[in-house]
Amino acid sequence: MKYIQHTTDISGNLLKSPINLNASDTNNISKVTKFMVDLVRQQKRIWRKEINDWQRARLMRQSKEYPQNFLLQEVYDDALMDGQLTGITQNRTFRTTNKEFIFVDKEGKKDDKCTEYIKDKSWFEDFLKYTHESVYFGTEVIWIKNVEKKEIKEVELVERGHVIPELGIIVTDVAMNTGLAYRDFPEQLIEVQMYDKIGLLEKAVPYAILKRHSWGSWDEFEELFGVPIRIAKIASQSEQVKNEVAGWLEDMGSAPYGVFPLGTEIEIKENSKGDAFNVFFQKINAIREELSILILHQTMTTENGSSKAQGTVHENTLKELIFADEKNILAILNDKLVPAMKAIGYAIPDGFKIAVSHTKDPNEQIKIDSEFLRAGYIIPAAYITEIYGTEIESVPRPQTESIDKAPESSKKP
DSSP, rough: OOOOOOOOOOOOOOOSOOOOGGGGTTTTTHHHHHHHHHHHHHHHHHHHHHHHHHHHHHHHHHSSSSSHHHHHHHHHHHHTTTTHHHHHHHHHHHHHHHHHEEEOOSSSOOOOOHHHHTTOHHHHHHHHHHHHHHHHHHOOEEEEEEEEEEEEEEEEEOOOGEEEETEEEEOOTTTTTOOEEEGGGGTEEEESSSOOSOTHHHHHHHHHHHHHHHHHHHHHHHHHHOOOEEEEEOOOOOHHHHHHHHHHHHHHHTOSSSOOTTTEEEEEEOOOOHHHHHHHHHHHHHHHHHHHHHHOSSSTTTSOOOHHHHHHHHHHHHHHHHHHHHHHHHHHHHIIIHHHHHHHHHOOOOOOOEEEOOOOOHHHHHHHHHHHHHTTTTOOOHHHHHOOOOOOOOOOOOOOOOOOOOOOSSOOO
8 A cells, every 4th residue: 555645735715716805895795705705715615625634534533544744743733833733732741741740658658868860851851741642642652762870861752654553663654553562672672552542633623624724814905995095087088097196005005195186086995894803703703613622622721701600610620621731741750760760760669659740829828727726726836837937936926915904103192
């Protein structure tokens, strides 16, 4: 079977038979309608072609006899050219990985020595990032590339299109279905998969394609009807004069002035096609919401909301999603990375594992601590330093009121 790399050019004017519109056509409903219908038809043809590419890539990946992954990963990379899709995927990744990962002993207490193995290490940050990106791209393989003196110095992501999880191999040629059985080397080639083998981008691709072409249609429409039209009315019937005035209008460009023959009347006509604007605007917004729901399970942490209460509900929904991601990434770290680290030579005792150090919210903690103080409990200075980051020498004693009594000698008889 021969591998064919397929690309689609969507640049330039998409109309096969462009319609020439001029100032007098702005209120010509039939002509404008024909233009919009032809534009939408052409955009649909391009859209269907890209959707067919996406479906073909999915079928190639899901083939039982000859699965291939390269084309699907190309489609994923193309979809991530969408700014919003890039933003929301990175938002979810940052919320999951921008935490303090530590080693804990069997009792769940932090072990400083083992934590130093991963603390502020660039290779570990890369490992976290690659692992979480499997949420979107599907199964990935991380290569422990460089080890010096029994310490990991560098990890690298194996090119996604060369990994075929269904066969458990890494291919050197994307047109082949034979290669290195990476599961035979779990200490050097670590397979990571947060959820499924395909990834969320499989569902995001058609929305990204549709939004891209909606932007293109909107841009075509804006070029024709988004700029106020300048109309020159002249008394002369001479074709030469008409052509000269038309040339002067064109030469004006964005200048706020122009020089015309005496008797020429210039009219600026604003476009009133607000309904078309709303069609494009609402369509793109609807797609944005669908993508946010797909990746973040809600919309209001990235879009404007209608109320604080709704925003709180959406934020809590995202917290639950991030908590699920956190559990999955910890499972991969402890089931696959920690054994690999031990094999390399890290002195990690049995029963030790990687965990997340959850920082307490100071505002919420103040409320809790205040209740303990009111109940009469004493809070140690070390606790205040640890939780609030403020070093204190001692806890002040409560002040007691005293009644000053005048000396006996000063009392009046």
